[in-house]
Amino acid sequence: MRASDVAYEQLRAEIIDWVLEPGAPLGEIETAERVGVSRTPVREALARLSAEGLVVYEGRYARVAPLSRDRITELYELREALETQAARLAARRRDPERFERLLEEFELGPDAAPSDGRPYFLSGELDAAIDEAVGSRYLRAALDDLRGQMARIRHHSSADPVRLVEATREHVQIVRAILAGDEFLAVHATAVHLHNSRVNVETHLSFDDSVDSSA
Numbered sequence: 001m002r003a004s005d006v007a008y009e010q011l012r013a014e015i016i017d018w019v020l021e022p023g024a025p026l027g028e029i030e031t032a033e034r035v036g037v038s039r040t041p042v043r044e045a046l047a048r049l050s051a052e053g054l055v056v057y058e059g060r061y062a063r064v065a066p067l068s069r070d071r072i073t074e075l076y077e078l079r080e081a082l083e084t085q086a087a088r089l090a091a092r093r094r095d096p097e098r099f100e101r102l103l104e105e106f107e108l109g110p111d112a113a114p115s116d117g118r119p120y121f122l123s124g125e126l127d128a129a130i131d132e133a134v135g136s137r138y139l140r141a142a143l144d145d146l147r148g149q150m151a152r153i154r155h156h157s158s159a160d161p162v163r164l165v166e167a168t169r170e171h172v173q174i175v176r177a178i179l180a181g182d183e184f185l186a187v188h189a190t191a192v193h194l195h196n197s198r199v200n201v202e203t204h205l206s207f208d209d210s211v212d213s214s215a
Contacts, residue, residue, distance in 0.1 A: 007045035
């Protein structure tokens with residue numbers, strides 16, 4: 001693996017897991033020393049993370065992208081536009097066997113110990129199944145760029161076990177709609193899930209709107 005890929009993967013994971021919190025500075029020299037690579041790979045990694053919206057620049061200086069209410073609103077508006085369209089196309093082009101297996105998994109419900117990551121793994125599996133069913137490289141690329149930002153938000157805000165149960169039920173409705181080939185219901189179920197997800201985020205995240213000069 002190239003040094004720039006190593007730096008990218010480590011920094012991306014640290015941002016998503018909140019090891020590097022919103023607004024944290026990302027000086028090239030300090031970051032290179034910590035990651036164990038030279039400044040050039042770090043510079044390349046930061047450029048990739050900036051393209052994903054996980055890093056912002058103020059002049060020549062990089063920092064972890066802040067999270068303000070305006071930024072959350074913009075992300076969810078984009079997510080709704082992309083994911084409802086993806087659900088519509090998945091309902092039209094689905095592989096029934098794959099979604100039937102997913103439905104069986106989701107209907108088991110989240111594990112008693114949410115820390116094992118099962119609900120989030122299944123959510124990722126659903127994303128992958130929908131991406132494959134849609135078959136659009138452009139829509140998938142747009143969703144991939146967005147998912148890093150959403151993973152960062154979800155990691156911090158979705159530990160509520162009640163929300164895990166609700167989200168699992170919502171995913172069941174999405175999968176059932178796709179299996180039925182019901183495009184309207186797939187879009188509606190996805191929109192409901194995203195609305196509830198946004199409410200959960202706004203309940204659990206603390207915002208410092210004053211630091212988000214890029215929003």
